[in-house]
Amino acid sequence: MSATRRTALITGITGQDGSYLAELLLDKGYEVHGIVRRSSTISGNSRLDGIYQAPNTPDQTLFLHYGDITDASMLTNIVRDIQPDEVYNLAAQSHVRVSFDIPDYTGNVDALGTIRLLEALRAADCNARFYQASTSELFGSTPPPQNEDTRFHPRSPYAVAKVYSYWAVVNYREAYGLHASNGILFNHESERRGETFVTRKVTRAVARIAAGIQDIVYMGNLNSIRDWGYAPEYVEGMWRMVQQDTPDDYVLATGEGCVIRDFVQVAFEHAGLDWEKHVRHDSRHERPAEVDALIGDASKAKEKLGWEAKTHWRDLAKHMVDADRQLLDDQLSGRHVRPDQD
Known part of the structure; x- marks a missing residue:
C-alpha cells in the first residue's frame, strides 16, 4: 500500500x-x-x-x-x-x-x-x-x-x-x-437487490406484468411494516x-414505516396497473414467526455521524420499477443479459 x-x-x-x-x-x-x-x-x-x-x-x-x-x-x-x-x-x-x-x-x-x-x-x-x-x-x-x-x-x-x-x-x-x-x-x-427479496420481487413482477410476460405474483404477509x-x-x-x-x-434508518401492501400498490400504480388484479396470497411465502413492525430511530447517527436518509420509500419504489422495466427491455432487445442474483 x-x-x-x-x-x-x-x-x-x-x-x-x-x-x-x-x-x-x-x-x-x-x-x-x-x-x-x-x-x-x-x-x-x-x-x-x-x-x-x-x-x-x-x-x-x-x-x-x-x-x-x-x-x-x-x-x-x-x-x-x-x-x-x-x-x-x-x-x-x-x-x-x-x-x-x-x-x-x-x-x-x-x-x-x-x-x-x-x-x-x-x-x-x-x-x-x-x-x-x-x-x-x-x-x-x-x-x-x-x-x-x-x-x-x-x-x-x-x-x-x-x-x-x-x-x-x-x-x-x-x-x-x-x-x-x-x-x-x-x-x-435498490435496483441491485436480490430478486427473491420482497421489494425486488414486487418491482420485477411489475415490469414483467406490464410487458405481458406474466400475470400473477404470489406474496406472503402484506401487513408487515418496514422502514425502507x-x-x-x-x-x-x-x-x-x-x-x-x-x-x-x-x-x-429513515424513521418512517411502510406497510408492504402500500409499497406493492405504489409500485403497480407507477406502471399503470391495478395491484389487486395481479397479486395473490401464498402462505408458503410467510415466515413461521413474523416480525410485524420495524421502524428505526437514527437520531444517534444524525448527531454523531452527520448521516440521515434522503430517499423516501415511495420514490424508491418508483425508481426500482423504472430500473426493472429498463432492465427487462434491455434483456428482451438483446442489449443486455444479466443473470439472476440472490
Whole structure:
C-alpha cells in the first residue's frame, strides 16, 4: 500500500451493499480487496460491472480473491497478506425466510463467520478498523421505534445468528481493544437487490406484468411494516462509522414505516396497473414467526455521524420499477443479459 492510499477488505462484495461500498471506496481513492465465493459472478453482467478491471493492469485498484467466510485459514492468510486499514464484513446468508429452511448453514455463515474474521484480524496482528453488517431483524417483536438501546427479540434463525455477531463485535471491542462497530441497518433496497427479496420481487413482477410476460405474483404477509431506505445512502453510513475515533454501534434508518401492501400498490400504480388484479396470497411465502413492525430511530447517527436518509420509500419504489422495466427491455432487445442474483 502506498503512503497515502488506504486499503479496504470487503466480504460479500458481489452483493448489493458490497458493490455500492466498493464503488464508494474506489471513488475515495482506496485500494479495495473483495472476497468472493467461487460460485459468485465477479465479471460480466454482475453488480461489479463498470468497476472491475482486468487483473494486473497498471491502474488496478480493485482486487478480488476467491474464498469463503467459513474458511478460517483463508481469512487469516488474506488479512495477513494485504494488511487492510478497514474491514467490512457484509458476507451473510441474508434471506430471512430461507434461514428457517437452512438454519445450520445460516448460523455457520452469519454467526461463526464473524468470529472467524475477528480472529483472523487478531491472528494476523492487523490493526484494521472493523465494520459488522448488523440488521433491524435483531429487534424482532420489540415494538417500534427501535434504536441502539432497544431490547433484542430475534424471530428467525437469521436474526439469532446476527445477535451472536453483534455481541461478538462488542466483546472483541471490549476484550481486545479492536476498533469494531456494528451498523444496525434497517431495510435498504435498490435496483441491485436480490430478486427473491420482497421489494425486488414486487418491482420485477411489475415490469414483467406490464410487458405481458406474466400475470400473477404470489406474496406472503402484506401487513408487515418496514422502514425502507436507499442502499447507496446506507453504505455511506457504514464508511462514516469506521472513520470515527471511537468505535460504536449505530442504527441507520429513515424513521418512517411502510406497510408492504402500500409499497406493492405504489409500485403497480407507477406502471399503470391495478395491484389487486395481479397479486395473490401464498402462505408458503410467510415466515413461521413474523416480525410485524420495524421502524428505526437514527437520531444517534444524525448527531454523531452527520448521516440521515434522503430517499423516501415511495420514490424508491418508483425508481426500482423504472430500473426493472429498463432492465427487462434491455434483456428482451438483446442489449443486455444479466443473470439472476440472490
